[in-house]
Amino acid sequence: MATQGKQCNTLEDLLFDDIGDPLPIKLSVLQSITNDFSEEQIIGSGGFGIVYKGVLGDELVAVKKLYSFHAIKDEPFQREVDCLMRIRHCNIVWFVGYCAETSTNVVRKGRENMFVDSKEKLLCFEYLRNGSLRSHLDTAGSCVLQWQICYQIIKGICLGLHYLHERKIIHLDLKPDNVLLDDSMVPKIADFGLSRLLSEEKSRMVTERILEQVKSDIYSLGLIIREMVMGPNNEGTTTENVLEIWRHRLEQDSSKMRQTPIEMRYRQIIEACIEISETCIAGKPDKRPTTGDILRRPEKEEAGNWSIVPVTPVVDWISSLSRLMESIKRMAVTSPEPRTIRGEESKALQLQPGPSQPGDRRPADKSFWLDATSNAKCYMLSSRLLKVTWGESPEHWKWITLPDSRFAECAELLNVYWLAVIGEIATEDLTPGTRYAVYLVYKLTGTAVGLRGGQTQRSSLRLYGEITVSTGKVSVDVVPAAARGMAAGVAYPVARGDGWMELKLAEFAADEKLLGEKKVIVDFREENDHVKKSGLVVEGMEFRPNK
Structure with missing residues (x-):
C-alpha cells in the first residue's frame, strides 16, 4: 500500500489533489x-503588503504584494508560504x-547611477x-445579515480555526x-502574515507562551462572535x-422565521x-476553551433541529478553483512537471454517487x-438523503463504498461527541x-467507540419538525437478550x-390526520456529549409497513 503513494481519505482530498499544489x-x-x-x-x-485584484479572462484572483525588502525580510514571507502550503479547508x-524574484534596477543617486537589487515577494x-466580514457589519458594528447567514459565518470561522489549531x-x-x-x-479565514507554525518539538513543550498564543486566537474568536451577536x-x-x-428582526421576515428551523430555535442558539x-474572552488563558470544546456546543444545539444550516457544496468551490488554476497555468506559469488538472466533466463523474460513478450502477x-x-x-x-450532523465535515464523517450496500455510498462516523x-x-x-415502521439500517465497525457497553440513544418521530408524536430509547449495540439486564423499554x-x-426507531399510521401534515421526520441521536463516538456506518433509513 505504501508504494501506491498518498492515500486519500475523503472525496475532497481527491479533488484537492487534482487541483494541485500552489x-x-x-x-x-x-x-x-x-x-x-x-x-x-x-x-x-x-501590515505586510497591498492586495490587488488580478483578472485572468473570466477568472479573478487576489494578488498580495508584500512591501519591499527594506520593510520585510525573508522570514515572514517564508513563514506565511509555509503555513499556506499546508492548508486545504473550505473555511480558509x-x-x-x-x-x-529579484530584479535589478538602475537608481540615480546624486551624480552616479547605482544598480540596486529589489526582492519582489507576492x-x-x-x-x-x-x-x-467587517464590510457586513453596520457603522455601529452589528451584523446586518439574516440570523441564518450570521450563524453560518460564526460556525464556519470556528471550523476554520479548529482546522488550523489541529x-x-x-x-x-x-x-x-x-x-x-x-x-x-461562506466565511474564509485570511491573512497569515503573523501566523506561527509550531514545530513538533515546540508542540511537545507546552509552555505558557505557546498556550497564550493559542488562546489569543480563542480570545479573538470570542470577540468576533460577541460583536456579531450583540453588537460592538x-x-x-x-x-x-x-x-x-x-x-x-426575525419578525420582520415572518415567513423565514417559521420555515427555517435554525431561526425557529434562535433563542437557544x-x-x-x-x-x-x-x-472565549475569559481573563485567564487557561480558562478559555479549545476549538473542539467550542464546536461541541453548536453541534449540540443543531442536533435539536430536524434541519441544520446547509453547508455550501464543496464541489462548486473546488470546480471554480480548478478553472482558476488552469487559467494561471495558461498564463506562462513556470512550474516543474505541472500536475494535470482534470476537466469539470471528469470531476463531476467523481462527485456523482451511484449510477454516475463509472462501473457502479447502484x-x-x-x-x-x-x-x-x-x-x-x-x-x-x-445516507446521502439523511441529515447527518457534521456530515459534510471530513474530520467527523467520511463517505465510503461497500460491496454489500444497495447504495453507491454509505456514511462512516469518524469522531463526534453529539450524534x-x-x-x-x-x-x-x-x-x-x-401503519409504517421506520428502521435505521447500519453496521458497527470492529473499532466502534462510545456506542457499545450499555450506551443507549433516543429516537423520535415528529410532524413537519414541530410536533413531537413519540419518543423512545434505542441501542445500536448488539446485546444478547440474556445480557440486557434492567434496560427496560429499550429497542435493540x-x-x-x-x-x-x-x-426500529418509530412507527406511525398514515391516517387522515397524519396525511394532512407535510412531512414525517424521524431522528436518531446520542445525547451524551461527554462520550466520543465513532465506528457507526449508516446505509440509510427504511420506511415499510409494520408487521
Missing part, C-alpha cells in the same frame, strides 16, 4: 493581470501561488467577491477584516435585550453563542418497492391507511438477511 508564478504574469499593480486594482492593504482562503489567492498553526491576527466571504457568504458596544447588554433585538463568547439517493403482502409503498433513504441522524419523508409519498437491533443490522 504554483510558482512569474512576476511578469502578476504584473500583466493587475495592470502593472495599478491603483485602480487595489482592493485592500495590511485558498492559496493559489507565489512569486519570489502571494496569490482566490478572489472573494463579498469582501470582508495542525498546530496559530493565526495571531484573527479579526473581522481577516475573514472574507464568498458568493454564498455590548457592555451592560443583557442576553434578553439581545434576544429581543433578534426576535424583532443565540444563548449558546453568547455563552461561548464569554468563555442508486444514489433512495430505493422504492411495493410490499408483497399489502402492496403499500416502501422506501429506503440513503444526530435525521430522515424525513413527504406524507404524499405514503400509502394511505398503512436485529440482523437483516443482507448483512446489515436494522434498529
Whole structure:
C-alpha cells in the first residue's frame, strides 16, 4: 500500500489533489493581470503588503504584494508560504501561488547611477467577491445579515480555526477584516502574515507562551462572535435585550422565521453563542476553551433541529478553483512537471454517487418497492438523503463504498461527541391507511467507540419538525437478550438477511390526520456529549409497513 503513494481519505482530498499544489508564478504574469499593480486594482492593504485584484479572462484572483525588502525580510514571507502550503479547508482562503524574484534596477543617486537589487515577494489567492466580514457589519458594528447567514459565518470561522489549531498553526491576527466571504457568504479565514507554525518539538513543550498564543486566537474568536451577536458596544447588554433585538428582526421576515428551523430555535442558539463568547474572552488563558470544546456546543444545539444550516457544496468551490488554476497555468506559469488538472466533466463523474460513478450502477439517493403482502409503498433513504450532523465535515464523517450496500455510498462516523441522524419523508409519498415502521439500517465497525457497553440513544418521530408524536430509547449495540439486564423499554437491533443490522426507531399510521401534515421526520441521536463516538456506518433509513 505504501508504494501506491498518498492515500486519500475523503472525496475532497481527491479533488484537492487534482487541483494541485500552489504554483510558482512569474512576476511578469502578476504584473500583466493587475495592470502593472495599478491603483485602480487595489482592493485592500495590511501590515505586510497591498492586495490587488488580478483578472485572468473570466477568472479573478487576489494578488498580495508584500512591501519591499527594506520593510520585510525573508522570514515572514517564508513563514506565511509555509503555513499556506499546508492548508486545504473550505473555511480558509485558498492559496493559489507565489512569486519570489529579484530584479535589478538602475537608481540615480546624486551624480552616479547605482544598480540596486529589489526582492519582489507576492502571494496569490482566490478572489472573494463579498469582501470582508467587517464590510457586513453596520457603522455601529452589528451584523446586518439574516440570523441564518450570521450563524453560518460564526460556525464556519470556528471550523476554520479548529482546522488550523489541529495542525498546530496559530493565526495571531484573527479579526473581522481577516475573514472574507464568498458568493454564498461562506466565511474564509485570511491573512497569515503573523501566523506561527509550531514545530513538533515546540508542540511537545507546552509552555505558557505557546498556550497564550493559542488562546489569543480563542480570545479573538470570542470577540468576533460577541460583536456579531450583540453588537460592538455590548457592555451592560443583557442576553434578553439581545434576544429581543433578534426576535424583532426575525419578525420582520415572518415567513423565514417559521420555515427555517435554525431561526425557529434562535433563542437557544443565540444563548449558546453568547455563552461561548464569554468563555472565549475569559481573563485567564487557561480558562478559555479549545476549538473542539467550542464546536461541541453548536453541534449540540443543531442536533435539536430536524434541519441544520446547509453547508455550501464543496464541489462548486473546488470546480471554480480548478478553472482558476488552469487559467494561471495558461498564463506562462513556470512550474516543474505541472500536475494535470482534470476537466469539470471528469470531476463531476467523481462527485456523482451511484449510477454516475463509472462501473457502479447502484442508486444514489433512495430505493422504492411495493410490499408483497399489502402492496403499500416502501422506501429506503440513503445516507446521502439523511441529515447527518457534521456530515459534510471530513474530520467527523467520511463517505465510503461497500460491496454489500444497495447504495453507491454509505456514511462512516469518524469522531463526534453529539450524534444526530435525521430522515424525513413527504406524507404524499405514503400509502394511505398503512401503519409504517421506520428502521435505521447500519453496521458497527470492529473499532466502534462510545456506542457499545450499555450506551443507549433516543429516537423520535415528529410532524413537519414541530410536533413531537413519540419518543423512545434505542441501542445500536448488539446485546444478547440474556445480557440486557434492567434496560427496560429499550429497542435493540436485529440482523437483516443482507448483512446489515436494522434498529426500529418509530412507527406511525398514515391516517387522515397524519396525511394532512407535510412531512414525517424521524431522528436518531446520542445525547451524551461527554462520550466520543465513532465506528457507526449508516446505509440509510427504511420506511415499510409494520408487521
